Amino acid sequence: DQQVKQNSPSLSVQEGRISILNCDYTNSMFDYFLWYKKYPAEGPTFLISISSIKDKNEDGRFTVFLNKSAKHLSLHIVPSQPGDSAVYFCAAVALGVSNDMRFGAGTRLTVKP
Amino acid sequence: KAGVTQTPRYLIKTRGQQVTLSCSPISGHRSVSWYQQTPGQGLQFLFEYFSETQRNKGNFPGRFSGRQFSNSRSEMNVSTLELGDSALYLCASSPQDSSTDTQYFGPGTRLTVL
Numbered sequence: 001d002q003q004v005k006q007n008s009p010s011l012s013v014q015e016g017r018i019s020i021l022n023c024d025y026t027n028s029m030f031d032y033f034l035w036y037k038k039y040p041a042e043g044p045t046f047l048i049s050i051s052s053i054k055d056k057n058e059d060g061r062f063t064v065f066l067n068k069s070a071k072h073l074s075l076h077i078v079p080s081q082p083g084d085s086a087v088y089f090c091a092a093v094a095l096g097v098s099n100d101m102r103f104g105a106g107t108r109l110t111v112k113p
Numbered sequence: 114k115a116g117v118t119q120t121p122r123y124l125i126k127t128r129g130q131q132v133t134l135s136c137s138p139i140s141g142h143r144s145v146s147w148y149q150q151t152p153g154q155g156l157q158f159l160f161e162y163f164s165e166t167q168r169n170k171g172n173f174p175g176r177f178s179g180r181q182f183s184n185s186r187s188e189m190n191v192s193t194l195e196l197g198d199s200a201l202y203l204c205a206s207s208p209q210d211s212s213t214d215t216q217y218f219g220p221g222t223r224l225t226v227l
Contacts, residue, residue, distance in 0.1 A: 043146075044158070
């Protein structure tokens, strides 16, 4: 069963505007969330994470928001740049149970110049 | 459609042994990628197969190998196991070219090397 879902397979945004990538999860045991970025012909690389004790974590142009009651998190990229074009994966971990990550299927972001 | 399945789900081996992990992609998917997930290193790319051919390879020693069959099922083999090989091994499938497409991850095989 898909415990982590990214319902938008693709997203297209104009350069300089905000990109918002969404992720929903079903397992209330998840307490740590990560976003990975994947370029073509490469494996995913870690981008940003958030613990369930927070509702926001910011790192430069990237901000992740967590809404535990809605079991929803989002990644905001502001301003978007053409180099941000990639596939973004959302992942969740139940640290109190195991270190096994559960991944969403990814969202392909295209930032147009 | 059934999701990506991986067998076995759990495996315990000892140093020096070899192991074979199996991945069945979603029906119709032709691309299969393998990843190693560890608490310290995070997610690391092993290799990707498409139509029975290895397309991309990560930075892992030759002890790690894989193959893909005509039905797109894939196996990963690790020879001469080391303690550091203990990890969750994830398989992900994609309809066409995983370089540009989203991927669907399996539940993983938890390998413990004693």
